[in-house]
Amino acid sequence: MEIIKELTLAAKLLLPSWNFFNEVSCFPRLDFALLVDPSHGTTTWNELYPQHATSSLGRILFNPWGNLELLEKNFISAAVDHLAMLSQPFSESFPATEAFAILQRLVQSKLNQPPETGSHSHFQFRLVIECANEPEQIIFTSEPLSLSKQEVA
Amino acid sequence: MIEIAHILSATQCLLAIGLLVQTIEVAITRAFYSSVLSQKGSSQGILTVFLAGRIIGSLLLLLLAFNYLPSRIQQPLYWLLLLSSIFLVIRTRGPLCGGSDAMFFQVQVGLLICSYADWNPVFGIMGIAYIAAQSALSYFLAGIVKLRNSSWRNGEAIRNLFSMNTPYRIFEPVRAIAHAPIACMMMAWATMLFELLFPLLFMVPIEAKSIFLLAGVTFHLMNAAIIGINRFFWAWIATYPALLLF
Numbered sequence: 292m293e294i295i296k297e298l299t300l301a302a303k304l305l306l307p308s309w310n311f312f313n314e315v316s317c318f319p320r321l322d323f324a325l326l327v328d329p330s331h332g333t334t335t336w337n338e339l340y341p342q343h344a345t346s347s348l349g350r351i352l353f354n355p356w357g358n359l360e361l362l363e364k365n366f367i368s369a370a371v372d373h374l375a376m377l378s379q380p381f382s383e384s385f386p387a388t389e390a391f392a393i394l395q396r397l398v399q400s401k402l403n404q405p406p407e408t409g410s411h412s413h414f415q416f417r418l419v420i421e422c423a424n425e426p427e428q429i430i431f432t433s434e435p436l437s438l439s440k441q442e443v444a
Numbered sequence: 445m446i447e448i449a450h451i452l453s454a455t456q457c458l459l460a461i462g463l464l465v466q467t468i469e470v471a472i473t474r475a476f477y478s479s480v481l482s483q484k485g486s487s488q489g490i491l492t493v494f495l496a497g498r499i500i501g502s503l504l505l506l507l508l509a510f511n512y513l514p515s516r517i518q519q520p521l522y523w524l525l526l527l528s529s530i531f532l533v534i535r536t537r538g539p540l541c542g543g544s545d546a547m548f549f550q551v552q553v554g555l556l557i558c559s560y561a562d563w564n565p566v567f568g569i570m571g572i573a574y575i576a577a578q579s580a581l582s583y584f585l586a587g588i589v590k591l592r593n594s595s596w597r598n599g600e601a602i603r604n605l606f607s608m609n610t611p612y613r614i615f616e617p618v619r620a621i622a623h624a625p626i627a628c629m630m631m632a633w634a635t636m637l638f639e640l641l642f643p644l645l646f647m648v649p650i651e652a653k654s655i656f657l658l659a660g661v662t663f664h665l666m667n668a669a670i671i672g673i674n675r676f677f678w679a680w681i682a683t684y685p686a687l688l689l690f
Contacts, residue, residue, distance in 0.1 A: 297534045304533055305553075307546035309585040313593060315601040318610050342609040344616035350672050351665060355469035357613060357672040359476055362536070364611040366480075369537075393537075396480045423595075423604045 317422040319371045323398050325411035329435030334415065339401055340364065366393050371418060374431060381431050394418075395436060402438060414438055446650070446688050448568055452558060454685035455575065456509035459551050462678030463502040463525065466548065469675075470532070471495045481537060491535060498528045518559040526552050543582070544675035550578040551682045572686045579683035580643040587639030596636060599629030605671070612671035638663055646690050657684050 324334040340360070350357050370390040377384040385391050398416045417432040474495065478488040501524055507513045508521065529549050558571030590596040595604065606614055606622035621627045638659060645656040661684075664677040 300533050300537070301530045304529060304546050304549040307543065307550070307582075309543065309546075309582040310589055311543055311586045312601070312605075313589045315593075315604050315610075316595050318608060320609060338609070340609070343613050344619055345613050345672075346616045348615075348669055350674060351668040352674055352677070353465060353469065354668075354672055354674045355472040358469055358675065359473040360613065361611055361672070363476075363480070365542070366537075368611070389537075393480060400476075400479045421609060423600065423608060 317420055319367050320419040320421055320427075321367045321394065321398070321416060322419055323402065323414055323416045325402070325438075326413040326415065326435055327410055329413040336417065339398060339416070363397055366390070366397060367418070370394050371420065371430065374418070382434070385431060386433070391433075395433070399436075399438060412438055448572065448689065451572055451685045451689055452555070452568075453509045453511070455551065455555060455572075455682060456505055458678070458682040458685070459548070459555070460502045460505035460509060462548060462675070462682050463505070464499060465678050466544070466675055467495055467498045467502060470536075471499070477536065481535075494528065494531065494535075498525070498532075501525050501528065515559075519556070522552060522556040522559055526556065544673070544679040547578070547582065547676075547679035547683065551575055551679070554578070554686065569689075572689050575683050575686035576646075576690055579680065579687060580646065582680075583639040583642035587636050587642075590632070590636045591640065596632050599625055599632045602628040602631045612673070615670045618670055635663075645687060650688060653688060657687065660684065 321339045322336045323339050324336050326334070340363075370393070373388060373390040374381055374385060377388075394416060398414060402414060413435040415433050415435055418430050420428045420430055422428075471492075474488070474491055477491055501521060504513065504517070504521055505525070508515075508518065526549070529545070529552065533545060554571045554575035556571070557574055558568050561568035561571075590601070593601065595601040603622045603625070604610070605612070606619050606628075621631065642656060642660070645653050648656075661677075661681060664680055668674040668677045
């Protein structure tokens with residue numbers, strides 16, 4: 292199974308679709324909420340990647356951190372695509388996937404950077420689809436997860 | 445008449461720079477791969493060694509482009525770079541930056557085909573034709589996909605790109621265009637027309653080809669400036685020397 296996945300990834304290099312920017316009406320978003328007590332309390336959601344602009348032109352030829360951010364967001368898009376292939380309820384099927392684990396570690400890595408997360412011990416994340424001229428749609432919300440880094444399953 | 449040898453050298457040089465940029469960018473941000481893709485200790489070490497090897501390979505390609513190395517190293521070097529591209533994609537669970545990885549790969553495949561010209565000179569032409577075809581096809585197919593999408597035809601695609609929370613960090617001064625529907629539509633149609641008309645480059649004399657290529661360089665530099673996709677610039681200009689032959 293793993294080898295088939297890897298061959299599929301390699302095949303995308305050899306047989307590209309050249310299908311760029313075909314979807315420009317809807318974009319996925321990853322939100323997080325820090326929790327003091329995972330068992331109760333209100334949840335305040337924040338965007339993991341708030342809308343940002345830049346005035347720098349230095350990235351025209353060399354842009355390591357911008358490309359890393361693009362890669363991270365590709366994993367969010369890939370998770371949304373993966374969800375579309377799973378059976379409902381997502382709360383049972385999605386957490387067992389590698390896509391979920393990557394999102395979990397992505398949020399953990401961002402939250403474990405300064406400034407400190409204070410008294411918060413847990414977090415949740417959710418996947419949201421934002422479409423132009425439509426209300427946003429929450430497609431998955433995780434259970435409370437520990438903020439401490441976990442080993443790979 | 446442009447000589448094949450010159451086209452090969454230019455392609456090798458541009459590809460080498462593009463691969464160097466990509467590999468150094470990945471090397472600078474490699475901590476991500478251990479913290480998020482969760483590749484443990486020894487795997488992270490392998491990644492570091494691999495990236496160093498890819499940088500050396502790209503530098504060797506640059507030396508080859510300027511004839512500082514014998515041509516017999518071409519085939520093993522191209523095979524190593526191709527395999528390293530596959531390894532990188534697998535390691536990072538998918539193309540690092542989408543289309544640019546795919547185009548770097550296509551240029552590498554084309555150069556590999558060219559390297560068998562000693563067996564039969566037709567391979568030299570075939571390799572360059574492969575690169576040229578992939579380049580023109582990429583623009584044309586991208587244009588067709590956009591033309592079929594009503595949000596591109598009415599300019600909404602540009603407005604959404606500049607106003608919504610997209611994967612791209614937009615260049616601040618252009619965000620205001622999102623409030624100008626006519627400007628959005630003009631930008632959308634300029635993009636589509638450039639992409640759809642690009643294959644016409646094969647039907648014009650070489651002096652006119654340079655206009656297409658200049659437009660292409662401008663297009664990719666603007667994309668790099670506005671939405672930050674600098675690797676597309678490096679990947680696509682590596683195909684431009686090949687386009688001059690046909």
